[in-house]
Amino acid sequence: MVGPCGDYLSLMKTTKSSKIPGWRRFLPKRFRNPKPVVAVVRLSGVIGGGSALRPGLNLNSVSTVLETAFKTKHAKAVVLAINSPGGSPVQSNLIYTRIRALAKEHELPVYVFCEDVAASGGYWLACAGDEIYADSNSIVGSIGVIAAGFGFTELIKKVGIERRVYTAGENKNILDPFKAENASDVKRIKSLQKDIHESFKDLVVKARGDALKEIPKKLFTGEFWTGAKALEMGLIDGIGDMRAIMREKYGEKVKLKLVAANQGWLKRRLSPGSSLGLIAGASGQSLAQGLTDDVISTIEERAIWSRYGL
Helix, strand or coil: CCCHHHHHHHHHHHHHHCCCCHHHHHCCHHHHCCCCEEEEEEEECCECCECCCCECECHHHHHHHHHHHHCCCCEEEEEEEEEECCECHHHHHHHHHHHHHHHHHHCCCEEEEEEEEEECHHHHHHCCCCEEEECCCCEEECCCCCCCCCCCHHHHHHHCCCCCCCCCCCCCCCCCCCCCCCHHHHHHHHHHHHHHHHHHHHHHHHHHHHHCCCCHHHHCCCCEEEHHHHHHHCCCCEECCHHHHHHHHHCCCCEEEECCCCCCHHHHHHCCCCHHHHHHHCCHHHHHHHHHHHHHHHHHHHHHHHCCCC
């Protein structure tokens, strides 16, 4: 006859010989070996400040979501689903830097899946991944810098408008659309673009390393390609969808957990970025300005997307 102590010692011997840690044997079966989790963050839209009613994709808008994703319980990796035609190089680099810092801090691999477009700043973000995947028809690349605007000098002459600008500093009104373009202004903006382009190129070379199969002259012209061609050039690591690739890496039972911004109903309605918030907390003039900014932001956003046929 074996007493309680004998039963306990027998149980401990059985526990030690098992592959499952002792304390987990007392848990329900489904908790003994939790399913691997992959946290998913969607980075979608034009990169930049946006407007009051249409916030852009920037470090401020994604930092909390990124931090939450990397802290996900039982996470084996973080996935970034990118659908962006680009935008601000500063915000692109800030987001990229934060992703890489979090990956190092939490020792988690980062996988990127390009959707419709990962071009210009969108590809800048994609370079934050340890591996990059795309659909064969995704638009990838556009490693370059662009600045665009309009000139209204002839228009205001015809309408009879007199432009009055007062500055302290001779170059304060550089590239003013209501004054004639001059060579020194163009030279200055091209110099800035060259510096940013060099920074972009250095980042791509560092991120992709030996995977790049094309000569830099071809890669860095600002051209963009389909996912299939991008794979040939070494800009991405493979063709495939998120679910299939993650199952291949972490097994059939892997759980894809979408991590998104968490805002309550009232907070969304009364925040400065909502129309109701503007109505409740600002004057009619502020509301009109917000709507005007939103219209302009929408036009600019559509112009950026339309470069890629979308």
